[in-house]
Amino acid sequence: MAVHAHPDDESSKGAATTAKYASEGVGVMVVSCTGGERGDLLNPSYKAMDMDIDDIAALRQVEMANAADILGVAHEWLGYEDSxxxxxxxxxxxxxxxxxxxxxxxxxxxxxxxxxxxxxxHVMTTYDENGGYPHPDHIRCHVVSIGAYRAAGDPDQFPDAGEPWTVSKLYYNVGFSMKRMTAIHEAVLATGAESPYTEWIERFKSMDRKDSFERATTHIEVADFFQQRDDALRAHATQIDPDAHWFAVPHELERGVWSTEEYELADSRVPTELPEHDLFAGLRDGATPDTSLAAAERQAS
Structure with a gap:
């Protein structure tokens, strides 16, 4: 289960991973916490349109359905309005x-x-305590995801919300790491082309923040699913400029330089060893998650 703040987040953060596991027959669900009604219209085809929040909400529902179909995943709306x-x-x-x-x-x-x-x-992905970046919905998505991860297996929590179920592993999306951007940036420059990441890298250098890659524990090989990732992102037509930097790097170049998506293992209730190369590491051998009081206390700390 991949929990995201808005429709299109699932296609820009971990989309190739969800497509990969879905292709292998794993049940994959994306949960969108909000409808993305207040997202900017970034596609030039929509910028000049006079649309109210209800118009945008309806369009984004269609876009999300299209993206989920491209990725091969199930989808649920949590049902809240974009902040x-x-x-x-x-x-x-x-x-x-x-x-x-x-x-x-x-x-x-x-x-x-x-x-x-x-x-x-068995596995849940979401954002870190900073929301990946400080959008209020991303930060709240973290809070809600952590709360649900802790509560879902506890029969005393929300007893009317269904039979308890313990999620075995929780991950944070590492996202747009400086290390990844720099590697692709240098490879593009080496071909003599202009890099789409020049401005991003300069902006990052001017900020006092650590590279998210430093937190990565888990590296998933996903190069075969770059096209689905990009197609799903393009499906969010109101939000994505089809000529944006997202699509400027040839897949073969990206495959040769950086063929993985990264995650931080935030918690595991089954034994596993780092670094990982599978979100289900420790689960495929039938390991039983630790639901003891000690584990519960560790989750609350």
């Missing part, structure tokens, strides 16, 4: 009433627990 992007001090954010980040986390955790207990995933 919009906010900059500056989070304490000063003015969130839209009834939006995802303004709601009660407890209510949202229960909603995700219901989906977890129905779908019964």
């Amino acid at each position: 919009g992007y906010h900059e500056g001090d989070p304490a000063e954010w003015v969130l839209p009433e009834n939006s995802f980040a303004a709601h009660s986390p407890e209510e949202e955790i229960e909603a995700l627990v219901r989906i977890v207990r129905r779908f019964r995933p």
Whole structure:
């Protein structure tokens, strides 16, 4: 189960991984916490259109269905409204009433627990404590995902939300690491072409932050699924400029330089060894997750 903040996040973060596992017959579900109603219209074909939030919401539902079909995954809406992007001090954010980040986390955790207990995933992916980047919906997605991971297997938590189910492993998407961008950037320059990552790299260098790659524990080979990844992202037509930098690097070059997607193992209730090359490492031999009190206390710490 891949839990994301908005439709299109599932296609820009870990899409090749979900396509890979789906192709192998693994049941894969994407959960979108919000409808993405407040996303910017980044495709030039839509920028000039006068659309209200309801128009955008309807379009994004169609786009998400198309992307899920391309990736071969199931999809569920958690059912909350996009909070919009906010900059500056989070304490000063003015969130839209009834939006995802303004709601009660407890209510949202229960909603995700219901989906977890129905779908019964062994592995869950989501964002780290910073949300991958500081969008209020991404940060709340982390809070809700962690809460559901901890609560889903506990019969005392949300007893009316279905039969308890213990998720065995929790991962954070590592995403757009500086190490990956630099490797591809240098390979593109070596061909004599212009790199789509020049501005990103310069911006990163000016920021006081660590490279997300430093947290990577798990590397999934996904080069055979780059095309599905890109096709799924293009399916989010309101959000994605078809001529954007996302699609500027030839797949063969990318395959030769960086053929994996990275994750950070946030928790495992089954024994595993790092580094990993499979999200199901420790599970394919039939290991039973540790649901003891000690494990529960470790989750709460």
